[in-house]
Amino acid sequence: MLIAAAGACSLLFSVGTAAADPSEEQGIDSELSQAIDDYIAAESELNAAEERQDEIKDEIVRTKEDIERLTVQVNEFAVAAYLNGGIPSAVSVLATGDPASAVDGLTTVSYLGDQSGQHLQDLVDAKEDLAAEEVALEDEVIAAENALADMKAARDAAARAVAAEGGGTSAGPTGSDAPAPEPAPRNTDGSFPYESCSVDDPTTGGCITPRMDHALTQAILVGFDRYTKCYRSAEDGGEHPRGRACDFSAAVGGFHGYAVGGDKAYGDALAGWFVEYGSELGVKYVIWFNMIWEPALGGWREYPGCGGTSPSCDHTDHVHVSMV
Structure with missing residues (x-):
């Protein structure tokens, strides 16, 4: 070609x-030329912000799915350990209430050494990731709103510049x-x-x-x-x-x-x-x-x-x- x-x-x-x-x-x-440049730049920023929003939303969905899966795994292990009486640390986990509620309060270091330690660490990390992703999404929503406002301002400036030429x-x-x-x-x-x-x-x-x-x-x-x-x-x-x-x-x-x-x-x-x-x-x-x-x-x-x-x-x- x-x-x-x-x-x-x-x-x-x-x-x-x-x-x-x-x-x-x-x-x-020059006024119209600058207005067009501003509009194109704001449009690019808006498109980028919206694309990042979509990516973060997808990440949030995946992270929530991971949290649900890991919560089930940790709770199942805690219940089994409690019923068998084989792991004292499991008792401390359950002491805060039912297994689902206990997950949020897990702070016992010894529990991390148990068989489910990696699952628990993954769960803690996933919850931290979710919190960070939700903050990032809020930032991108604000970025998109600002870019949209800039686009409208540039569009109005371009319209005024053309109108000044009688167009x-x-x-x-x-x-x-x-x-x-x-x-x-x-x-x-x-x-x-x-x-x-x-x-x-x-x-x-x-x-x-x-x-x-x-x-x-x-x-x-x-x-x-x-x-x-x-x-x-x-x-x-x-x-x-x-x-x-x-x-x-x-x-x-x-x-x-x-x-x-x-x-x-x-x-x-x-x-x-x-x-x-x-x-x-x-x-x-x-x-x-x-x-x-x-x-x-x-x-x-x-x-x-x-x-x-x-x-x-x-x-x-x-x-x-x-x-x-």
Whole structure:
């Protein structure tokens, strides 16, 4: 698959080299960018906290089952010892009441030397584990509640930032017929790792992040193989100099102005594919046809661009994709 992708890249980026980059493209403002970052970070924290909650709940169930099993074993031994009169320490165990109640009060050291000593120690350890697990669960519930509050705050901040640009809700593409991509690698807690601009950009000779390279490769493999440019110099600002963004032309061979007909349909499908699989790929936001999609808002919003004066600035000739 990697060989096929490399071949596709070589073919794709050897054509249309005379096409102008979307140099007038305007990135999102810093307030919105930070709000999106905050939302994604809070979402990762929430997912991690909920996953840890599930793991701890499973541990609590197993520990309670161990406690029930060990309690039966210890009590059975204590009763047998008492009836046979063979182990005086068993009498001290039972002196506190019935066997089930006596387990919680076991402190006689000599009992640990009896045949059931290991069962008793296991029971004491299991009860200590249960107490620790219940405290850990409470901590994760609090962590999840805090992460959820942070998500809501970031979502509201993003909404305010978009509203300040004059962008209301809009109907944009949310899927395509293209196959699902291979998900991008994540940390063990479900978050995306930090990545630098460390991979050669096959579209410019600059650099992109491994996650951007993965998304670009996956897009090509499922059929979105038209002209694309990713890295741009630092003076352009935004995500391109960080290697975290690519511009996917709607037209074949280069950026050729306002997309219509088949080119518009291609751009719609591409934008919809990145929205549909944004979580799997690690998409931060998508801009297409004076609209922006990003996870904090949960849908498309109007994005004014340059008011129809430039296909590059209005993103009517290309789909802009930025990654976390």
